[in-house]
Amino acid sequence: MPDNDIYGKMNRKDDHINHALKYESAYNSFDDIELIHHSIPEYNMEDIDTSVCFAGHKFECPFFINAMTGGSQRGKEINRKLAKVAQECGLLFITGSYSAALKNPDDNSFRIVREENKDLLLGTNIGADKDYKDGIKAIEDLNPLFLQIHVNFMQELIMAEGSRNFSKWQENIKGFTENIKIPLILKEVGFGMSKETVRKGIELGIKTFDISGRGGTSFAYIENARRNNKFSYLDDWGQTTVVSLLSVKEYMDKVEIIASGGIRNPLDIIKSLVLGAKGVGISKAILKLIEENSIEEVIKTLDSWKHECKIIMCALNSKNISDLKNVKYILYGKTKEFTEQRKL
C-alpha cells in the first residue's frame, strides 16, 4: 500500500516499532536471580507439564506474545505474521491497543488476525483513558478471550502529544470491571507495578494484573527519542519486572499476576514463574525475531523455547508450574538492595 493509505504518512505506532527495535536496556533484573540446581532428578522429560491458567483459560504454553501492533500498514503486516506464528505454535497472541481501529472503522489491521486464523488464542488491548463502551466494541469486533486495559501513565506524560488528563482513569477502570463480561487484565507497559497499584486495582474490581516491568522496552526512551530526548534522564523510570513480582508477593494468592518486561529467553520465563507469575508475556524479543527471520524460522525458535522451558523445569525437579513456586533462588545486586529496603 502507498504511503498515503488510510493510516496516513507519519504514524505513531511505526515510530514505536522503530525505536523499540533500536533500544537495548543496559540492565535486566533477571540477571540478579540465580535458581538453585538439583543433581538428583525426580521426573522424566515427558512428565513435565508447562500449562498455565489465567484470565479464565488454560494455556498449554506458559509464555505468550504481548500487546504491540495494529493501526498502521506496518503494524498490520507484523500482526499478520505474529498471528500466524501464534496459531502454528499454539501460543496466545494479544494485539496492540484497539483504539486505532475505534478511530478508523476502515482499519482492518486487527480484525485480519482473526479472519486469517480462526482458532487463534486471541486477546486484545485498550487504554484506561477509554470508556468501557469502547471495550465492548473491541470485543464485538475481535471476539477475544479477554481484554487488557493498559495503564501507560508515564508514557503519556513524556509523549509530546500525550494526554494530560488522568482524573477519569479510575472511573473508567471501574466501568470496565462492572460492565465487561469477559475477563480483564490491568496491564502496565514497561514501568512495573507496586503493591499499592495492585491494591488500588483490586479496589476497582481487577482480578488479573500484568505488572509489565522495566528491563526491556522503555516507553520513556521511545517517547524521548520521538521528541529530541527532552527528558532523557527519565529513560530508566519505573520498577523492574523482578522487583515488581517480588513487591506484589502478598497478592499472588488473591489475584492473578502475570509477568512481562524484558523477557529474553526461556530462563527468564521460568524465573518469572518461580517468582509466582501465572503466565509470561513477551513483546520486543519476539518483535525482533519476526523482523529478522522468516515466519518458519520464528516458529522453529518458539517451538524450541517451549521445549527449553521443559528442560529447565526438569532441571529444577518441577513437574508443573505450581512446583516451580518451591524452587529456591538467590538475589543479587540492585534487586537484593531494593527488596531489603522495601522490606518485602
Ligand SMILES: Cc1cc2nc3c(=O)[nH]c(=O)nc-3n(C[C@H](O)[C@H](O)[C@H](O)COP(=O)(O)O)c2cc1C
Ligand atoms: C512496538 C511496541 C508497541 C507496543 N504497544 C502496546 C500497546 O498498544 N498496548 C500495550 O498495552 N502495550 C504495548 N506495548 C508494551 C508491551 O506490551 C510490553 O508491556 C512492554 O513492551 C514490555 O515488554 P518487552 O520488554 O518484552 O517489550 C508495546 C510494546 C512495543 C515494543
